[in-house]
Amino acid sequence: MLADDLRGLFYIALKDLKAYYFKPPNISWGILFPFAFILAFAIRNPGDLRALVPGLLALTVLFGTSSMEAIVIVFERRLGSLERLLLAPIRLPALLAGKLLGGMTFGLTVTLVVLAISLAVFGSSGTNGLLLFLALLLSATAFSALGAYVSVAVREVFEAQTLANFIRFPMMFLGGVFVPVESLPTWLQVVARCLPLTYSVEALRAALSGGSWATAALDLGALAGFSVVLFSLAVYTLSRRIE
Amino acid sequence: MTEVIQVEGLTKVFAAAKGQPPLRAVDGTDFTVYEGEVFGFLGPNGAGKTTTIRMLTGLSRPTAGRAQVLGLDLAADLPRIKKHIGVVPEASNLYDELTAFDNLIFVMQLYGVPRRERKARAEELLGRFRLSEKRDAPFAKLSRGMKRALTIAAALAHRPPLVFLDEPTTGLDVMSARSLRQMIAGLRNEGVTVFLTTHYLEEAERLCDRVAVIVKGKIVALDTVAGLRSSAQRKTIVEVTLAGADGQPEKRRLECEDGVESAVQQLLAEAGGRRVLSVDTLRPSLEDVFVQLTGLSAEVMLAEKGGKGLVLSAGEGGGNAGR
Numbered sequence: 001m002l003a004d005d006l007r008g009l010f011y012i013a014l015k016d017l018k019a020y021y022f023k024p025p026n027i028s029w030g031i032l033f034p035f036a037f038i039l040a041f042a043i044r045n046p047g048d049l050r051a052l053v054p055g056l057l058a059l060t061v062l063f064g065t066s067s068m069e070a071i072v073i074v075f076e077r078r079l080g081s082l083e084r085l086l087l088a089p090i091r092l093p094a095l096l097a098g099k100l101l102g103g104m105t106f107g108l109t110v111t112l113v114v115l116a117i118s119l120a121v122f123g124s125s126g127t128n129g130l131l132l133f134l135a136l137l138l139s140a141t142a143f144s145a146l147g148a149y150v151s152v153a154v155r156e157v158f159e160a161q162t163l164a165n166f167i168r169f170p171m172m173f174l175g176g177v178f179v180p181v182e183s184l185p186t187w188l189q190v191v192a193r194c195l196p197l198t199y200s201v202e203a204l205r206a207a208l209s210g211g212s213w214a215t216a217a218l219d220l221g222a223l224a225g226f227s228v229v230l231f232s233l234a235v236y237t238l239s240r241r242i243e
Numbered sequence: 244m245t246e247v248i249q250v251e252g253l254t255k256v257f258a259a260a261k262g263q264p265p266l267r268a269v270d271g272t273d274f275t276v277y278e279g280e281v282f283g284f285l286g287p288n289g290a291g292k293t294t295t296i297r298m299l300t301g302l303s304r305p306t307a308g309r310a311q312v313l314g315l316d317l318a319a320d321l322p323r324i325k326k327h328i329g330v331v332p333e334a335s336n337l338y339d340e341l342t343a344f345d346n347l348i349f350v351m352q353l354y355g356v357p358r359r360e361r362k363a364r365a366e367e368l369l370g371r372f373r374l375s376e377k378r379d380a381p382f383a384k385l386s387r388g389m390k391r392a393l394t395i396a397a398a399l400a401h402r403p404p405l406v407f408l409d410e411p412t413t414g415l416d417v418m419s420a421r422s423l424r425q426m427i428a429g430l431r432n433e434g435v436t437v438f439l440t441t442h443y444l445e446e447a448e449r450l451c452d453r454v455a456v457i458v459k460g461k462i463v464a465l466d467t468v469a470g471l472r473s474s475a476q477r478k479t480i481v482e483v484t485l486a487g488a489d490g491q492p493e494k495r496r497l498e499c500e501d502g503v504e505s506a507v508q509q510l511l512a513e514a515g516g517r518r519v520l521s522v523d524t525l526r527p528s529l530e531d532v533f534v535q536l537t538g539l540s541a542e543v544m545l546a547e548k549g550g551k552g553l554v555l556s557a558g559e560g561g562g563n564a565g566r
C-alpha cells in the first residue's frame with residue numbers, strides 16, 4: 001500500500017507540473033513578481049540591496065509555491081477531476097502530498113533562478129549551503145501546505161485567490177521582508193511570530209550571512225511545525241468533504 | 244456463481260438542509276451482483292443510483308449497512324478495492340490540459356500498470372474506442388461522445404474485473420450512444436462484470452442481464468429483463484374507445500389477469516350508453532411494469548438529440564401499453 005501511495009504522489013506531482021505549473025505565464029510571473037516588489041522598495045529606500053536578498057528569496061518561494069497550489073485542488077474539484085484521484089488506489093494524505101510536491105517543485109525551481117541571479121550579483125561569500133538548502137526546502141513545504149489548505153478550505157476558485165491573498169499580503173509586510181521584525185511595535189511582533197514567512201526570512205538571512213545553526217534551528221523547527229500543522233489541516237478538511 | 248458485489252442494508256442519509264428533513268438517498272438496499280454479468284440499476288433521477296455507486300467506490304461513506312466488493316470489505320479494504328475497479332462517473336472527468344494519450348498514461352501510472360505495458364495499452368484502447376486520430380488532441384478539444392468514450396477507456400486501462408458505469412450514455416447523440424452501448428456489450432464478452440446505472444429503459448433492456456429498479460432509495464424489483472417482462476405479460480389490458488361528446492374519441496382501460504369478459508362488461512357499463520367505437524386487448528410492455536412498480540409515469544420524450552428514448556420521470560400518470 002505504501003508503494004501505491006508513493007507512486008501515486010509522484011505521478012500526481014508530475015501531472016500537475018505538466019498540466020498547470022510549467023506554463024510560460026506562470027514561470028515569468030513567479031520570477032517577476034517578487035523582483036517588482038523588491039525593486040519598488042529599493043527605489044524608495046536605496047541602501048544595502050544585499051540585505052533584501054533573504055526577503056526576495058522568501059517571497060519567491062511563498063508566491064511560487066502557493067499561487068497555483070491554492071487554486072489547483074479547488075479547480076479540479078469544480079471540474080470533477082479531483083474525483084479521479086479520490087478513486088485511485090492511494091490514501092488521502094498521499095494524494096495531498098502529491099499536490100504539495102508539485103507546488104514545492106515549481107516554487108523551488110523558480111527560486112533557484114532568483115537565487116542564481118542574486119549570487120551572481122552579490123557573490124556567495126558567507127553563505128551556508130546546507131542551511132540555505134534546508135531553509136528553502138522547509139519554506140517551500142510550509143508555503144505549499146498553506147496553499148493546499150487554502151485550496152481545500154474553499155468551494156470556488158475566486159475564493160481561493162481571495163483567501164490566499166488575505167493571508168499572504170499582510171504576511172509580506174509583517175514577515176521581515178522589507179522591515180526588520182524587531183523594529184515593529186510589540187503587538188505586531190507577536191503577530192509576526194505567528195507567520196511562517198517571518199521564520200523563512202530569518203532562516204534565509206542566517207544562511208546567506210553565515211549565521212549560526214543555533215540561530216536558525218528555531219526558524220527551521222517553526223517552518224517544519226507550520227508544514228505539519230497546515231498539511232494535517234488540509235488532509236482533515238478534505239476528508240470531511242467526502243460525506 | 245461468484246458474488247462480485249454483496250450489499251446488505253446499505254443506507255445513505257444526507258444531513259438536513261436548512262428547513263428540510265434529512266434526505267434518505269439510499270434506504271436499506273440489499274442486492275448481489277455476480278461475476279460476468281451486466282447488472283443494471285434503473286430508476287428516475289434522484290432515485291439513489293449515483294449515491295449507491297459513490298458508496299461502493301469509496302467517494303461517499305455509507306450511513307449504515309455493509310458491502311463487499313470483489314470479496315473485500317468496503318469499510319476495511321477500500322484502497323485494495325479501488326485498485327481492482329474501474330469507474331466511469333456521470334460527468335467525464337479527465338484532464339482538459341492533457342492529450343487523450345497522456346490522460347490514459349496518467350491513469351495507468353496511478354494504478355501501477357508496468358511502464359513497459361503502458362504505451363501499447365494506451366494505443367490499444369485508443370484504437371478500440373475509435374480515438375486513434377485524436378491521440379494527441381487535448382481532452383478539452385474532444386466532442387462529448389469522444390470524451391465519454393475516453394473516460395470509459397480510462398476506466399478499463401488497468402484491466403479491472405469490475406467496472407461501474409454511471410449513466411454512460413446520458414447527453415450523447417444517438418450514434419455516440421449506440422456506439423458506446425456496443426462497447427459496453429463487448430465488455431461482457433471479455434468477462435468483465437459491469438454495474439450500470441441508467442434511466443433509459445431501452446438501455447437496460449438491451450444491455451443488462453439483471454435489473455434492479457430503484458425508487459426513492461429503495462429497490463422495488465430485481466429480476467432478469469425476461470423475468471420482469473413475463474411477470475407483466477401475465478396480465479391483459481382491455482381498452483375501450485368511446486365516442487366523446489365533443490366528437491373526440493375517449494379511451495378507457497382496465498387490467499385483468501383471468502379472462503377479459505368481466506373487464507369488457509365493466510367498461511361497457513361505465514360507458515353509460517355512449518357509442519363504442521372499438522374494443523381492444525393489449526399486452527403490457529416492460530415499460531408498464533415499471534409504471535406499476537414505481538408509481539411513476541413513463542413517458543416518451545426526446546432523450547437524445549435527433550432520436551427518441553424511453554425515460555422514466557417522476558410524476559403521476561398511466562401506462563403505455565403495447566399491442
